[in-house]
Amino acid sequence: MKHAWSRLVKLFLHFWFPRTCFACGRDLKWNATAPLCPACEAALAVPGPLICRRCGAVLKSGGAHCYACRGSQARQYKCRIIRSAFVFNPSSRALVHALKYARADYLARYMGTLMERQFAQYPELAEADILVPVPLFPKRGRKRGYNQSELLARQLSRQIGLPANATALARVRNTVSQTTLGRQGRLQNMSGAFAVVRPHEVRGKTVLLIDDVATTGATLEGCAQALAAAGAKKVLAYTFARE
Numbered sequence: 001m002k003h004a005w006s007r008l009v010k011l012f013l014h015f016w017f018p019r020t021c022f023a024c025g026r027d028l029k030w031n032a033t034a035p036l037c038p039a040c041e042a043a044l045a046v047p048g049p050l051i052c053r054r055c056g057a058v059l060k061s062g063g064a065h066c067y068a069c070r071g072s073q074a075r076q077y078k079c080r081i082i083r084s085a086f087v088f089n090p091s092s093r094a095l096v097h098a099l100k101y102a103r104a105d106y107l108a109r110y111m112g113t114l115m116e117r118q119f120a121q122y123p124e125l126a127e128a129d130i131l132v133p134v135p136l137f138p139k140r141g142r143k144r145g146y147n148q149s150e151l152l153a154r155q156l157s158r159q160i161g162l163p164a165n166a167t168a169l170a171r172v173r174n175t176v177s178q179t180t181l182g183r184q185g186r187l188q189n190m191s192g193a194f195a196v197v198r199p200h201e202v203r204g205k206t207v208l209l210i211d212d213v214a215t216t217g218a219t220l221e222g223c224a225q226a227l228a229a230a231g232a233k234k235v236l237a238y239t240f241a242r243e
């Protein structure tokens with residue numbers, strides 16, 4: 001009986017407030033559970049199989065590492081491995097943008113569940129002890145009302161059973177927009193932007209950083225530097241999408 005009522009309520013809501021696919025704008029079916037239409041959901045694509053072993057960037061011409069991680073360069077990074085559930089394409093981009101600007105809870109549940117489904121394909125992340133979302137600068141967090149990476153980490157935490165810690169790491173400097181900066185500029189911009197405020201919560205642990213998107217990995221590297229300096233054993237990262 002309860003089930004029949006909830007179907008009726010859904011049908012009613014669909015009639016008055018039809019939902020549309022976040023990526024293509026087509027109407028969703030009244031009983032759709034995903035925020036994407038079936039075609040756009042099917043277009044979500046996993047990176048690989050050819051990805052950089054360190055940073056997870058998709059490699060066009062094979063090899064083990066991308067140009068930036070080749071040779072001794074890979075060792076300079078405190079963030080040892082970056083992996084992502086999906087490549088950045090119109091479907092994943094639509095979800096990331098929508099998560100940042102609207103409908104946070106509903107989307108975070110959906111996106112975190114997708115991250116959990118892809119997680120098993122990366123055994124190199126299995127040694128993680130805790131999940132730490134990339135923090136926002138407090139002023140930005142207050143404006144948005146939530147940290148989208150924290151919502152993803154909490155959902156993933158519920159599903160894979162690792163604790164999420166959103167208080168150990170903080171963003172202590174508001175950084176300039178990264179879009180006009182090159183790779184080195186981005187790394188410098190993020191260096192010193194984060195600090196561990198509760199070192200005992202990360203000391204000796206393998207930390208899995210969680211973020212919505214990885215572009216050059218500079219933000220993740222800024223976090224990893226702070227975590228390593230505070231005594232984390234190892235820092236890995238997992239994001240929803242990879243640009």
Ligand SMILES: [Zn+2]
Pocket residue numbers: 021022023024025026036037038039040041
């Ligand atoms: Zn669609």
Ligand SMILES: [Zn+2]
Pocket residue numbers: 052053054055056057065066067068069
């Ligand atoms: Zn790389």
